[in-house]
Each structure stands twice: as structure tokens, then as C-alpha cells.
Amino acid sequence: xxxxxxxxxxxxxxxxxxxxxxxxxxxxxxxxxxxxxxxxxxxxxxxxxxxxxxxxxxxxxxxxxxxxxxxxxxxxxxxxxxxxxxxxxxxxxxxxxxxxxxxxxxxxxxxxxxxxxxxxxxxxxxxxxxxxxxxxxxxxxxxxxxxxxxxxxxxxxxxxxxxxxxxxxxxxxxxxxxxxxxxxxxxxxxxxxxxxxxxxxxxxxxxxxxxxxxxxxxxxxxxxxxxxxxxxxxxxxxxxxxxxxxxxxxxxxxxxxxxxxxxxxxxxxxxxxxxxxxxxxxxxxxxxxxxxxxxxxxxxxxxxxxxxxxxxxxxxxxxxxxxxxxxxxxxxxxxxxxxxxxxxxxxxxx
Numbered sequence: 001x002x003x004x005x006x007x008x009x010x011x012x013x014x015x016x017x018x019x020x021x022x023x024x025x026x027x028x029x030x031x032x033x034x035x036x037x038x039x040x041x042x043x044x045x046x047x048x049x050x051x052x053x054x055x056x057x058x059x060x061x062x063x064x065x066x067x068x069x070x071x072x073x074x075x076x077x078x079x080x081x082x083x084x085x086x087x088x089x090x091x092x093x094x095x096x097x098x099x100x101x102x103x104x105x106x107x108x109x110x111x112x113x114x115x116x117x118x119x120x121x122x123x124x125x126x127x128x129x130x131x132x133x134x135x136x137x138x139x140x141x142x143x144x145x146x147x148x149x150x151x152x153x154x155x156x157x158x159x160x161x162x163x164x165x166x167x168x169x170x171x172x173x174x175x176x177x178x179x180x181x182x183x184x185x186x187x188x189x190x191x192x193x194x195x196x197x198x199x200x201x202x203x204x205x206x207x208x209x210x211x212x213x214x215x216x217x218x219x220x221x222x223x224x225x226x227x228x229x230x231x232x233x234x235x236x237x238x239x240x241x242x243x244x245x246x247x248x249x250x251x252x253x254x255x256x257x258x259x260x261x262x263x264x265x266x267x268x269x270x271x272x273x274x275x276x277x278x279x280x281x282x283x284x285x286x287x288x289x290x291x292x293x294x295x296x297x298x299x300x301x302x303x304x305x306x307x308x309x310x311x312x313x314x315x316x317x318x319x320x321x322x323x324x325x326x327x328x329x330x331x332x333x334x335x336x337x338x339x340x341x342x343x344x345x346x347x348x349x350x
Contacts, residue, residue, distance in 0.1 A: 266292025
């Protein structure tokens with residue numbers, strides 16, 4: 001098996017060394033070079049043709065975001081950002097994902113839970129996902145115009161949309177949500193993302209969408225025209241209490257390797273909402289969400305999966321489709337319209 005060739009770009013010699021050690025641990029990833037700034041990185045990318053680049057945002061000579069924007073325009077390459085766990089870091093990281101980075105890892109801090117070991121596992125997994133991603137295909141589709149919101153996506157009371165995603169999900173969720181009008185039923189979202197980033201992600205979506213987008217809080221009632229993003233490091237469920245659907249947050253162990261887990265959200269929707277729900281599984285590596293989406297389908301919900309041509313990483317949607325959890329596959333740009341259509345059928349049945 002060919003090893004994955006990685007170029008590490010960071011102005012800190014310590015970070016370059018730590019990343020190098022972490023990446024090569026399992027033997028399937030090879031660090032073919034390092035660069036201290038974007039100018040050196042540009043030369044190394046031309047010379048070494050890496051499969052994946054790790055990129056720090058704060059660097060001398062050219063900001064990492066400016067470099068990323070140029071790279072995606074001139075030579076689309078899978079990039080994993082290495083970010084700081086600060087508010088500014090979170091905002092810049094989300095901007096990097098909008099500019100075309102595949103994913104990010106947060107630099108381990110002194111109080112980093114599980115320390116370097118957990119960081120190394122996450123880093124290697126993200127590099128493997130990035131190596132499988134289709135950034136060239138996405139660079140082409142990114143230039144298409146942003147669609148205006150649909151006219152209506154109204155649904156009977158009690159209807160709900162559940163969305164799950166991982167690698168590439170920040171952009172995919174933005175594409176779907178920005179097309180949903182303010183009259184749509186509540187949307188619950190499980191996106192694999194660490195603590196400290198989900199609040200900023202919800203704020204960014206709120207700026208771009210007709211819906212009111214918030215980070216979910218425990219026992220928050222779900223309302224039409226609102227979207228609720230699972231908090232990093234917490235599972236998000238929906239449950240019915242005193243006749244009302246509410247968000248529930250929990251810190252039970254990871255499911256399918258993740259917290260928040262898409263399976264946990266979808267399973268709760270199958271149980272509490274049944275045939276009044278619509279489920280969507282978007283881009284991501286692995287199999288989280290397949291089991292939960294199948295439960296939703298069996299409970300009578302309409303289920304959609306992102307198709308291979310539009311998915312940055314066709315992993316989670318592929319497993320869900322192969323296991324019979326997905327009724328229909330569609331390009332990410334079409335998913336909002338498919339949701340509205342499924343909701344209109346609920347309206348006419350009501």
C-alpha cells in the first residue's frame with residue numbers, strides 16, 4: 001500500500017517535530033517535507049507533490065488563510081489546518097474551511113484531555129480522510145453561484161429535519177441551510193467538531209441563513225425556523241416532554257467513535273419523531289449515522305444521502321446507502337429542494 005505523502009507547514013520547529021512524530025506513528029503516513037512559511041511551502045508543494053498539506057494559520061511572510069486561498073485557486077490540494085483553541089482561532093478555522101481546507105485539528109494545549117495521544121489519533125485520521133477527499137472536484141463546484149432560499153419548506157407541526165456530517169460537513173451544511181427558508185421545521189445538526197468550535201460554527205451559519213441558528217442547549221424547546229447545532233463533545237438528542245420536542249445534551253461515551261455522534265441524534269429522532277422526520281447524511285469519513293438513519297427509515301422517515309459526485313469524502317453517505325438507510329441520493333446543492341419536497345408530502349398527508 002502506498003503511504004500518504006504529507007508536507008508540514010508551521011513556523012514553530014517544535015510543532016513541526018511533534019507533527020512529524022505523530023504522523024509517522026502507524027507507518028501509513030510519510031512526512032516528505034516541512035516548510036516554515038507559505039513561500040517555502042509553495043516551492044515544496046511544486047517539488048514534492050504531497051497528497052496532503054498541514055497548515056498553520058499564524059505564520060510570517062503570508063497569513064495561512066491568504067496562502068490557502070491562493071493554493072485552492074491555483075493548485076487544489078487537500079489541506080488540514082492546525083488551529084489554536086481561541087475565539088479568533090475558531091473564526092479563522094471556519095473561514096479556512098470555507099476557503100477549501102478539508103478539516104482541522106486543534107493544537108493540544110497544556111490541559112488537552114488525553115494529551116498528545118488523542119491529538120495524534122485525530123490528526124492521523126484526518127490526514128487519511130483528507131487523502132481520500134476530492135478537493136479538485138470541489139474547487140470546480142465552489143465557483144457556482146450561491147442559490148437563493150427556496151420559497152417555502154413549511155410542514156405540519158411536529159415535523160423535524162435531522163442532519164449529520166463529518167469531514168467536509170461545514171461547507172455541505174452551509175450549502176443546505178442557506179437554501180432553507182424561515183418557515184421550515186426545526187433542524188437538528190450533528191457535525192463532528194471539537195468543543196470550542198461549534199458555537200462559532202452556529203454563529204457563522206446564523207449570519208448566512210434565513211433560519212435562526214444556535215448552539216443547542218439542554219432542554220431547549222425546538223421551534224420552526226430554527227436550527228440547533230450539537231455542542232462539541234456532547235451528544236445531541238431530541239426528546240418529547242410534556243407534549244413538546246426538546247434538545248437534550250449528554251456526555252455519555254462516544255458512539256461510532258464520536259461525540260457528538262450522528263447515530264445518537266438520528267436514533268433519538270426515529271424514536272421521538274418517527275414518520276414526521278426527514279433525515280440527511282452528508283460528507284464524512286467512516287460509518288457514523290448509517291445505523292441511526294436506518295432506524296429513521298424504518299420508523300417511516302424520509303431519508304436522503306449526499307451523492308458521491310458532490311461529497312468531499314464519500315464515506316458516511318456510502319455506508320448509509322449500502323446498508324439500505326438512504327431512500328434517495330442527491331447532490332448537496334439539490335438537498336434543500338428535496339427536503340422541501342418531502343415536507344410538502346407531509347403537508348398534503350396531514
